[in-house]
Amino acid sequence: xxxxxxxxxxLIKTRGxxxxxxxxxxxxxRSVSWYQQTPGQGLQFLFEYFSETQRNKGNFPGRFSGRxxxxxxxxxxxxxxxxxxxxxxxxxxxxxxxxxxxxxxxTRLTVL
Amino acid sequence: xxxxxxxxxxxxxxxGASLELRCNYSYGATPYLFWYVQSPGQGLQLLLKYFxxxxxxxxxxxxxxxxxxSQSSFNLRKPSVHWSDAAxxxxxxxxxxxxxxxxxxxxxxxxx
Numbered sequence: 001x002x003x004x005x006x007x008x009x010x011l012i013k014t015r016g017x018x019x020x021x022x023x024x025x026x027x028x029x030r031s032v033s034w035y036q037q038t039p040g041q042g043l044q045f046l047f048e049y050f051s052e053t054q055r056n057k058g059n060f061p062g063r064f065s066g067r068x069x070x071x072x073x074x075x076x077x078x079x080x081x082x083x084x085x086x087x088x089x090x091x092x093x094x095x096x097x098x099x100x101x102x103x104x105x106x107t108r109l110t111v112l
Numbered sequence: 113x114x115x116x117x118x119x120x121x122x123x124x125x126x127x128g129a130s131l132e133l134r135c136n137y138s139y140g141a142t143p144y145l146f147w148y149v150q151s152p153g154q155g156l157q158l159l160l161k162y163f164x165x166x167x168x169x170x171x172x173x174x175x176x177x178x179x180x181x182s183q184s185s186f187n188l189r190k191p192s193v194h195w196s197d198a199a200x201x202x203x204x205x206x207x208x209x210x211x212x213x214x215x216x217x218x219x220x221x222x223x224x
Contacts, residue, residue, distance in 0.1 A: 004155070033212070043202065043214035056211050090155055101212070103148075103155035 001026055004093050004104035012110045018079040021107045025072050025093030031055075032074040033101060034066060037088040046089075049074055078109075086111045114139045116205050118215035126223045127195055133188040133218050135203030144206035145186040147177055150217075151199045159201075162186060173197070198222045 005024045013019050025032050034046040045058040049068035068074045072093075078085055088108050092101035115138045125131050137143065144163050148156040160171025167179040177188045186203060203215040 035214075042216040045211060045213070048211075058211075092156075100146075100158060100161060103157070105153075105155045 001028075004091060004102055006089075006091050006104040006107050008107060009105065010108045010110075012112060013081050014112050015081055015083060017081050018077065019081060019109060021076045021078075021089055021091075021109070023074045023076070023091030023093075023104060025074070025091075026102055029093035029095050029102070030072050031094045032068055032072065033092045033094075034074070034076050035090040035092065036060070037090055037106070038086075043090070046076065081111045083111050085109065114205070114207055114213055116203055116213050116215040118201075118203055118218050120218045121216070122219045122221065124221040124223060125193055128192050131188075131190045131193045131197070131220070133201050133203075133220070135186045135188065135215060137184050137186070137203075137205045139184075139205060139207060142181060145177075145179060146204040146206070146212075147171065147175070147186070147188045148202045148204060148214075149173075149199050150202065156202065159188070193220075193222055195222045195224065 007022045031050045033048040035043050037043045046060055047066050048056045052068045063079045066076045088106045090106045091104045094101045117136045119134055146161045147159040149159050150156045159175045160169050160177055162169050162179045170176050175190050177186055179186050200217045200219045202217045204212050206212050
């Protein structure tokens with residue numbers, strides 16, 4: 001099976017812009033979770049989608065949003081970008097049991 | 113509040129030496145426990161997991177971990193490290209409410 005794929009791998013934006021990141025889970029996986037990784041805060045949970053419904057959400061402002069499509073692919077959107085949004089954004093997928101997550105390589109977002 | 117603590121930010125060991133990375137969690141019940149490894153520029157790869165049963169679990173790449181309920185710990189061990197083990201290691205806890213908490217990570221350096 002192909003692994004989790006994330007596009008794009010690298011992104012440079014300026015403050016105030018918005019960005020959309022994409023994640024394609026492993027075939028058959030219906031749960032997709034998003035994480036933000038920064039040197040200072042480490043790995044922080046953003047949200048999780050299961051069968052097109054947001055099942056859980058971390059402590060991030062409303063500028064961070066996501067959605068999941070019927071084919072389980074997921075997108076994450078960040079509006080009104082701030083310098084502090086520069087991070088590696090990781091997507092992880094899991095099957096119905098959820099317990100074991102498989103991570104993609106991440107999207108490196110740089111906000112200038 | 114629930115938390116995961118990896119007390120060592122950096123650890124340096126010589127190639128061929130044994131390794132132990134510490135992880136403690138704070139949670140009322142026994143959570144699901146994981147260790148992940150992240151190589152530079154890569155996503156996270158699952159090394160091993162504990163759900164229940166035998167408290168000593170074997171993982172990939174020669175790693176093992178022992179769950180100690182009395183100490184709320186889940187330390188990762190390897191009897192003999194290889195230069196390719198240099199990476200960042202994350203302990204994670206699944207609180208069984210569809211949310212996973214990661215430790216801040218331990219960066220492992222290997223001396224030749």
